[in-house]
Amino acid sequence: MKPAPTLLSTAFLHPAGQALPEPLLALRKQRGAALVDMPMPTRKTENWKYSSKYLKLTDEMATSLPATGKTGSALAVPGYKVVFINGVVMPEASEYPDLDNIRIQRFGDLSDAEASELVERLDSTLDAKAVQFAGLNTARFEDGLVIRLKPDAVLDQPLFIIHEVTADSSGSAFPRIFVDAGRNSQLTLVEEYISSGQEAVFVNSVTEFTLAEGANVTNIRLSMGGENVQHIGATGVTQQRSSRFESHCVGFGGPLRRHDLRVRLEGKGAECKLNGVVVTQSTQHYDNHTTIEHVAPNCDSEETYRNIAADKSHAVFNGRIHIHPDAQKSNANMSNKNLLLSTGAEIDTKPELEIYADDVKCAHGATIGQLDEESLFYLVSRGIGRREANVLLTMAFINELVAQIPVEAVRDTVQARLNQFFDQTFQEA
Amino acid sequence: MLSIKNLHASVEGKEILKGINLEIKAGEVHAIMGPNGSGKSTLAQVLAGNDAFEVTSGSVTMNDEDLLEKETEERARDGVFLAFQYPVEIPGVSNLQFMRTSVNAMRHHRGEPEMNAAEFMKLAREISKQVDLDPAFLKRGVNEGFSGGEKKRNEIMQALMLQPKLAILDETDSGLDIDALKVVSDGVNALRAEDRAILMVTHYQRLLDHIVPDFVHVLADGKIVKSGGRELALELEDRGYAWLGIKDDETAASSALSNSAN
Secondary structure, three states: OOOOOOEOOHHHHOOOOOOOOHHHHHHHHHHHHHOOOOEOOOOOOHHHOOOHHHOOOOHHHOOEOOOOOOOOOOOOOOOEEEEEEOOEEEEEEEEOOOOOOEEEEEHHHOOHHHHHHHHHHOOOOOOOOOOHHHHHHHHHOOOOEEEEEOOOOEOOOOEEEEEEEEEOOOEEEOOEEEEEEOOOOEEEEEEEEEEEEOOOEEEEEEEEEEEOOOOEEEEEEEEOOOOOEEEEEEEEEEEOOOOEEEEEEEEEOEOEEEEEEEEEEOOOOOEEEEEEEEEEOOOOEEEEEEEEEEOOOOOEEEEEEEEEEOOOOEEEEEEEEEEOOOOOOOEEEEEEEEEEOOOOOEEEEEEEEEEOOOOOEEEEEEEEEOOOHHHHHHHHOOOOOHHHHHHHHHHHHHHHHHHHOOOHHHHHHHHHHHHHHHHHHOOOO | OEEEEEEEEEEOOEEEEEEEEEEEOOOOEEEEEOOOOOOHHHHHHHHHOOOOOEEEEEEEEEOOEEOOOOOHHHHHHOOEEEEOOOOOOEEEEEHHHHHHHHHHHHHHHOOOOOOOHHHHHHHHHHHHHHOOOOHHHHHOEEOOOOOHHHHHHHHHHHHHHHOOOEEEEEOOOOOOOHHHHHHHHHHHHHHOOOOOEEEEEEOOOOHHHHOOOOEEEEEEOOEEEEEEOHHHHHHHHHHOHHHHOOOHHHHHHHHHHHHHHO
16 A cells, blocks of 8 residues: 655645735635645655655745845845845835836735736746746745836846845745736846854745736746745746747755756747856755757757765756657757766766657757866966966866856855855865 | 986886986976887876876976976976877867866966956967967867867967966877978077976977977886087987987897897
């Protein structure tokens, strides 16, 4: 007899505040009811095979963290800013324009009519079966941000979303964002996930993008939470004709870090470019699962992910490209390279191609290696110290991806975190 | 300047150097010649500090300091430079970043201030012209996509940038056409100085037409079997290594056979 699967504790199915329009409350309730028998992933769950052991949710972590606390975000950002604390938007800490053609609204501020419209579209970009925890976010969000760009609207500066979780007590946060990019609109959205406090917390975030014909959206996602934060996040994207989506995901490890990124190319001539950098150390974990669905013909996808694992850390990459029967003239490229900085580190990589059309160009490649001894010798033979030589070679592995991040302030933040990683990982001989 | 005494070294348990003795004074140019597998490149790598090679006995001192005790980077900072036979390609690290890091590591060691980007560029451009490399290469990855000749010129460029006390050139002539050989030789000749020693490792004597050595040594089976002046290289060119009884085993074996036949 098969043992009964462990289910998600019902303690996780009780949202706190009710300050949301009725249609959103109804949606939340409906999703919650559907999750009553949601099985927790185990190592037999295919898409959680390498990561289920890191997921350690306790009932103490089920309660929504209070939507207060001083915002640690004295963070100066070169653009507009919305601050979430524990999944709730802090209007007093946020700064963004109120424009006719670009509406940026909290879920709590929507009229019932606007909320009904949103309910129709929430979760439309993510397959609830494949991304189990996205449904949990919908059952639990306390607030959220909806960004609607009318046709031809262009946000003139990047919009930074600071997702801070204040872990002064155990609990959880469910940040939610929905972006509706109208025809030929343009947006750069930067998401930074950070934390303060030391108690064990769970963050379950979902960000969705729907791109209408010709829309051009860049999403930069920085995952930098603390050693007490288990974070499961999902990003869903649907793209109509000739739209372009560019993603830069930079993640630093933690006790559990999981990001599902799913892009559906639904309109002819759409293209996406997905870049990812993951750096893990000590006993940290990071798991990226990406899926690109080529549904329409003549679409291009290009995916480049790099993992660096030091000490006894564990990084996972699973990249799936699915070319549907009608998606002729698809052009898909996926590259995943992995660097192990110690013998105790582990990286698992699984590129998957499923092709049901015959006239396509698809390529994928995955490698795992260590720093090259000959290159190290060459550098030190020129008087460069061991530590610096290691840093140069490690940086060389991801330089190209860091350089492509289109916002300088984000590159600086990433470089500062990398420098910290190098200081902890490489010592002078 | 450099004193090598009874140097033995092995790789993966196999002895390659079997007692090298060599004295090199400042201002001198020495050439080490020998057939493939004689240990020439091993000697170069051991001097530079490649720990793939294990020194099993003997000593090497440079300016009366124990060289073998020092890490590779310390040797480099003390003035040892190895021009690699096969320079490594390092995509993702630009030549500019690499050389500037190197130059500044040396300056730091000497207690001098770092060279700023503008000063460095000026110097790099000048020297790249001297070795006939397009300065645009500075922005490319280290040796990335370089032809064999470009890689060798890049090695000489680095030597000119770093101004070492001891320059070891490992088969710097291999893979060069006659024009590139001229450029590289001019670069090496520009390095010749009163306070600098040059040790050239080469299989062919043609390099020595361009860079005239003060001394020539013949290495065979891990030992220096003959030393002389420049004329030794010419003699080798005429008569081949067999003249010195190299491939001694074969010769000995055949003569033993003919003796017993008689």
